[in-house]
Amino acid sequence: MCAELGLHVVLYDAKRSVGRKFLVAGKGGLNLTNAEPKETFSEKYSGKSPAFWHGILDEFSAQELRRWAADLGCETFEAKSGRVYLKDLKAAPLLRRWVLKLKEAGVEFRMQHRLLDIIPGPPFRLLFENGTQANSDAVVLALGGASWPDTGSDGLWGVFLKKLGLKISPLAPANCGWEHDWAPEVLTAAEGKPLKNIRVIAGNKSSAGELLLTHYGLEGGPLYALGHSLRAMEHPSISIDLKPAHSIEQLVAKMESARKNFADEARLRWKLSDAAHALLAGRNCPDAVSLAHEAKNVVIPFKGPRPIAEAISTAGGLCWEELTDDLMVKKHPGLFLAGEMIDWEAPTGGYLLQVCFSTGTIAAHSACKYLKERREG
Numbered sequence: 001m002c003a004e005l006g007l008h009v010v011l012y013d014a015k016r017s018v019g020r021k022f023l024v025a026g027k028g029g030l031n032l033t034n035a036e037p038k039e040t041f042s043e044k045y046s047g048k049s050p051a052f053w054h055g056i057l058d059e060f061s062a063q064e065l066r067r068w069a070a071d072l073g074c075e076t077f078e079a080k081s082g083r084v085y086l087k088d089l090k091a092a093p094l095l096r097r098w099v100l101k102l103k104e105a106g107v108e109f110r111m112q113h114r115l116l117d118i119i120p121g122p123p124f125r126l127l128f129e130n131g132t133q134a135n136s137d138a139v140v141l142a143l144g145g146a147s148w149p150d151t152g153s154d155g156l157w158g159v160f161l162k163k164l165g166l167k168i169s170p171l172a173p174a175n176c177g178w179e180h181d182w183a184p185e186v187l188t189a190a191e192g193k194p195l196k197n198i199r200v201i202a203g204n205k206s207s208a209g210e211l212l213l214t215h216y217g218l219e220g221g222p223l224y225a226l227g228h229s230l231r232a233m234e235h236p237s238i239s240i241d242l243k244p245a246h247s248i249e250q251l252v253a254k255m256e257s258a259r260k261n262f263a264d265e266a267r268l269r270w271k272l273s274d275a276a277h278a279l280l281a282g283r284n285c286p287d288a289v290s291l292a293h294e295a296k297n298v299v300i301p302f303k304g305p306r307p308i309a310e311a312i313s314t315a316g317g318l319c320w321e322e323l324t325d326d327l328m329v330k331k332h333p334g335l336f337l338a339g340e341m342i343d344w345e346a347p348t349g350g351y352l353l354q355v356c357f358s359t360g361t362i363a364a365h366s367a368c369k370y371l372k373e374r375r376e377g
Contacts, residue, residue, distance in 0.1 A: 007371060009107045010134070012126070013152065014114035019095045020151035021144055025353060026091020032069060033062040033357075034350035035078045044351045046228050047344035048320060053355075060361035062354055072097040083350050114152075115143070117160045122334045122374075137374065138334045138367040142360060145314030145340035146171045155314070157341065165331055167319045169343045173311035174227050175352075177219035178236070178302040183282055190278035191215055198276075199244040202226040203233065208244065213275045217302065225347040228315070230302065240298040242276045248292045255288035262291045270295070313352050315345040326366035327359060334370060336363040 011018070025031075034041065038061065042053035066076045066084060074094040075087045086094060103109065112130060119125035123135040144153025155171045162168060182191075195211045200222035211220035223230070223238075230236040243251060251270060258265040263281040266272060266288075272280070279298050285291035308314060318341055322329055327342075329335040338359040346352055 007368065010110060010136075011102070011107055012110050012113040012115065012128070012134075014112070014129075015152045016111050018099060018109065018111070021148055021153055022095055023091050024148055024151055026086075029085045029089035030091040030094070031083050031085055031348070031350045031353070032076060033065050033084045033354040035062065035082045035084055038062075041351070041354075044349075045344055045346045045355065046315075047342075056355060056358050056362065059365075060358040062350075065354060065357050068357075069094060072101065081349070115141075115157065115160075118164065118335070120164065120332050124332075124334065138336070138371050140336045140338060140360075140363045140367050141341060142338045142356075142363070143341055145317065146308050147173065147311040147314050149309050153340070155308075161318060164329075164335075166322050166329065169316040169319055171308065171314045171316040172231060173305045173308040174315040174345045175224040175312035175348050176227070176308075176310060177214060177306045178217050178223055178230065179304055179306065180217035180300055180302055182213075182215075182217075186213075186278045186282060187215060189281075190275040193275040194220075194273065195240065195242070195275045195279075196273060197244070198222070199241040200226060201239040201241070202229040202236070205229045211240075213278075216306065218300065221348065224312070227305070227347075228345060231305070231315070235301065236304070237299055237301040240279075240300065242272070242279070242295045242298060243270060246270075248289075248296055251292040251295060252288050255292070258288055262286075262288055266291055266295070312348060313345065314340055315343070317341050317343040319343050326369070327363045328366055328370065334367075336367050338363040 038054060038057055041062070042050040042057060045053045062084065069076055069086065072094060074097065076084050077087050078084050113132065114129040115126060116129050117127040118139065119127070122137045124139050126134045126136065126139070141157065143157045146153065146155030158168050190213045193213055195213065198211065199206055199208045200211065205226055207222035207225035209221040211218045211222060226238070254269045255262065255265060262285055263277060266280065267277045280291060280295060283294050285294050318337055320343060322331070323337065323342070324330055327336050327338060329337065339356040342359065344355070346355065
């Protein structure tokens, strides 16, 4: 949009080609956004109020994102879950057409330019690892969080932002697995197997879905949704309801004739998966009642989250108090931020990419407005 207004726009990237993290996101078919109503869509985000996120989504909504992709010749479809995917399930064609459109609009691309420092302006002086420098009247930073560092988003931008006197919340892994030391017999019986149709509770929050039992602990959507709550705990743990559709009384009734081998009997009568049975088999419950109580409240303590480099996304980043509503840095007019560099998080399901696009749109519009006002002033 800035280039279309006649402004000289240069895009710098640390890697040999642009959009590497975008391509990583597309490995599962590129979950571009979600068809969920905006009223509940906005409740998926932390860091600010739902009303604030409602306003962010108004600037570039899920419907507008789908139209943008369609204008580039990439149609989308809505899955039963509400997630919105590209019809061909490939991110590369969309990225190629996007880059081509930007080049046709006059945007310059300069690869292998890893930003090391910013000297305050305007004009701002950008210092790159390859020794080159550049001046700019306005700068939009979209350097990502710290997950998938091989794509270029290593989070090291925190060093030069702190030099600018800006407050940053430490980056932390989000949408990631959590570590637990399983007993050897549990791993033997259930490693790599799912816990399906469960409800997971962390603090006063809960999430339904499916978890995967791994050699290091657990992985899956409910943990992604509860990551914020888990990180707030001094000793993080979850409670798993293995049979959320049944009460304790109903489970006990299904075991009425069982007199021994309660976990094995429950495997058949409660239709437990291999992973669910492995969790209960090691609990040494002496009767059906205690086993039913355990099945409704399997407590799993965690050592901590998986490393940030493995995470799907990151929490933390530049604190909102440092930004105007236009996503401009208050202390340095003309400097704008977008995406995962800002302190927010959301679960998977299309919510992450959506706000990256929305905040990117806001930052770009704001930069154009800022430059126009400077020229007219």
